[in-house]
Amino acid sequence: YPFKPYHKNKVVEDDEDDFVDIAADVEDELVEAEQTPDDIKLGNNKQLNQNDNITISSDIGIPSPVLPTTDLQEDEFISDDDEEESNDIPSVLPSSIDNIHKQMLEIQHKTHTLVIRTRKLVGIMRSIAVIDQYVRNHENGPKNGFILDVQIRWNSTFFMLQRVIHHQLVVRSVFIYKFPTITAVQKSSLANAYLDYDQWDLMQALHDVLAPFEMATRSLSGKHYATLALAYTTINIIRFGLQSKENDSPYLALLKKSILAQFELYFDIKMTKTQKELMIIASYLDPEAHDELSEEDKQTAKTILPGLMKNVSQSIGNSSISTSSIVTKTKQTLTDKLKNMVGISTNVKLSSSLTIEHELVLFSQAIQSFESDFSSFWLQYRDRFSRLYRIALRVSIIPATSVPSESIFSVAGYVARKQRASLSSKSLRHLMVLKERHRLDALRTISDNSMY
Template sequence: MSVTCHFVENYKMASCLLDCFEFSDRQTCENLAEELLKVAKEWDVENKVVCCVSDNAANIRKAIKILKWTHHPCLAHTVNLFVRDALKVMKPTVDKVKAIVEFFHRSTTATEKLKSTQRRMGMPELRPKQECITRWNSTFHMLKQILESKDAVTSSLAVINAPGDPLSQEEWEVLQEACTVLEPFEQVTVEISADSYVIASKILILCKGLQRVTAEHQTRVITGKVTELVAALCASMDRNFHRIEYDSILSETSMLDPRFKKLAFNDNRAADEALQRITAAAARYGQPTPLPGGQEGEEATEDEQEEPQASAVWRFFEERATGDTTRRNPSADAILEVRSYLEEPLFQRSADPLSWWETKASIYPRLTHVMARRLCIVATSVPSERIFSKRGQIITERRNRINPSKLRHLVFLNANLH
């Protein structure tokens, strides 16, 4: 079980591994909740969790619900599920490609023949990629690479008289169109899987962009199987994304990103509801936190302290100023901050939104508090899943007797000392 933590520190996205350990109990929601809470308590963050991102498995979702933490599904996992499901319409063609790839991986003779053919044709020497059943984009990469080596692959298979059915011309056309349709999904999957910069605020725009670009293919594709693929993808996105603008996490992060604000929304009502929640949250940061001794702010330096006579002269003004401060309405101040923030020009899309907030923190102190609890949220659980890849790099055939406790420490150091 792997638990990562993501937060804004000095106006930069930061992340770390909290724990990665052997989970030998039954994976019930109660057991998972107990372990999650144990990790959070060890780091004293159980009351600081603003959102918990995981895959869509029922047990982990219920575990997070038991802990009363806000849950958000991993978008990469959601995309993986519906794209892999849509690819079933062209399963016979994909299975043929898998058989060809597996043949080249099994046969040294075939591999050498393919390499020599690629060299003769002036192509890069690429060994066909195999798919990983848990990652849809591995299937995409397998199809794309065999398309790039089409002439060398067909020539090599013909020369060595390989077993199995070759791909027909129509099937090659299906692969070409399918890769064109799936390319945007691969781009989005790569973009949302990062953890070193703000991502969650892009989700509304990326999801709607995927819907639009996929819908455009309905009038462009000519092969029957790819038409079915496009229809299946559109139907899945309609089910998964139809009320995405009303998702409180995604709508608030988009609104608080100075690159997007209201432009991330098509539905004005969803945008207004997000603004109301943000304003209410900003109002809760109404007064500065008193410091020990009942003073607010920093103590005056020797040069700043007034002489008794001067203090008496200023006493009447100070009384009025103090009274004016106490009479101020946090809700009204929050509304003014939000209104002023919306009137700011949009920040450039390629820039880091946290750098914008760093320059504006003194102007929008309440909104800055809210921003730090929204833009820190990651869009996927990929950072946590990467930990398992690190574990696989540590445990090898020649290093396979490491006990779970030692492995836990090695993975922790490997992930955090960089």
């Protein structure tokens, strides 16, 4: 940064409660920073215009997003806060950053400024009673007014933008309609939050790029158990959605590139090899996610599974021997006792077990033709693919998110509140089970089917 951060009305620590206003010093340094010769350049070394519109380089085949503006002068609607926000990023970027990275940094800064301005606009429309009443009574307006987001909850920001975009005509009419009862200060605040055509286009692009993330969040954060297979399928779908399309607007293309860079950082670089392998195996053994895998992922699963199947072969053999001995003891006839007396084995001759390679081939054929859910598949093939069944149980029980456990702890904290502090741990456990009693019938059905 070309200047040090200051705070207005900084308290002077002395005997008297005096305040020193250093706003003038900040404005002087802001002017000096704006006059630096090395401004941000985009595209074919073109400087940013007064409206902060991005000029996209012609070598990436994306036309310029500069659109015609309204007759209103934008300078009239730029507040002091917005001028301070425009200096959140340094005006001089390292020369090593290439052109596309400069564009991505600039679009991030413009998006940040847009969200702040939209939040300010929504706050003004909600706080001024006459405007809020006008919005609610408008024939095309939201009956419950606009939504003000919570800054630490990104999905609340998405819903705020979604409602503003959906009622864009109402928002525009607020700037046109003459409200006789509002003060000059309120008029000035409303004018400072004005959104031009270029900002509306950027807001629409931001909404479009965040919509899949909101749906994915609901999919993985619901009450149902989010498995690794579901998480891996969701990640691949999001990754595909972040690829640039021919009909994408310039703003949408840059936002996708910016988010895709962070997406790959967390899911390709920071994700460990073991985590990714477990997600691939869980997807390969799940009939609902198996078809969504790429051929490369399927080949990776076929390479990893033989080693895991060898580890469970011994445990399956021991389990089969113990089970057959128990059955022999409980269902012995006089003939069986006679055979045991003379030394003839009474154990049922088990069919020859499948080899690991043969089991994988048969599993691949069975899962491709199966059209049902995870539980139905493995209840039907648990004995035929005993090794894979054990692996599927171990991998699929791993939760993809901490939402289920956090939800249970939240409910338990509400049940065991101070008004019910005398509850025993056993009673609390039973209450938590009874809360999910609508799922008990489904569990009993699965348990009964597993007995046959």
